[in-house]
Amino acid sequence: MKDNIRLIVGLGNPGSEYENTRHNAGAWLLDEIARQYGVQLKPEKKFHGLCGKALIKGKEVFLLFPxxxxxxxxxxxxxxxxxxxxxxxxxxxxHDELDLPTGTAKLKLGGGHGGQNGLRDIISKMANDKNFYRLRIGIGHPGDKNKVTGHVLGKPNKDELKKIETIIDAAASEIDSLVTGDWAGAMNRLHSVKA
Structure with missing residues (x-):
């Protein structure tokens, strides 16, 4: 990875009824990163979200929850x-990823939205430029496409939650590496975590 990460976005839905749903896994990770770097995310009207600035390895990085x-x-x-x-x-x-088993995470650059509505909107608003980095947090697939909405907007059970929390901790500890460009190292470590 040759790019410096300057903006980290955690996807999810706002409001207490969505807070603990699988679809908010990206927001959970963002919260963990903010906590790790002592950043308070504050409402920022012009950016339609909660926003903060972290100093990571001497670099200024924006944290954003839409x-x-x-x-x-x-x-x-x-x-x-x-x-x-x-x-x-x-x-x-x-962001959360249906096509990855619960408790796994994968890093990638670019690609389509894979039906993830947050990604779909980011791609369209960024003039169809898909070349942003993604950290995908596995939430597993319910096995039937008719059950997907209920699954992503549902709360993980105890066992799933433990796995998701484990992978979120592992991912948060790789943020230094990602910001400084050690993509390969972060990828190797993160992809080998077994939650």
Whole structure:
């Protein structure tokens, strides 16, 4: 990875009824990163979200939780990225991933949205540029496409929650490496975690 990450976005839905749902796994990870670096995320109207600034390995990195609903996440990303002139390839998006087993995480650059509405909106608002980084947190698939909505908007059981928390801790501890460009190292470590 040659790009410096300057903006980390955690996807989820706002409001207490969504707070503990699988769909908010990206927001949980963002909260953990904010806690780790002593950052308080504050409401920022012009960026349609909760926002803060972390100093990570001497680099200034914005943390953003869009408080639009998931399918309008791009609004917040576009507003902040345009304001601070952050190119797409310096953005890392944290999000839940149906196609990964619960308690696993994968890093990737670019690609489609895979039906994830937050990603879909970010891609369209960033002029269809897909070249941002993604950290995907596995929430497992319910096995039937008709059950997907209930699954992502449902709360994980105790066992799943433990696995998700384990992988979130592992992912949060790789943020230093990701910000400083040690993508390969972070990938190797994260992909080998067995929650």
């Amino acid at each position: 408080t639009t609903f998931m399918n309008l996440s791009g609004q917040a990303v576009q507003a902040l990225a345009n304001f601070y002139k952050i190119p797409v390839n310096e953005i890392l998006v944290l």
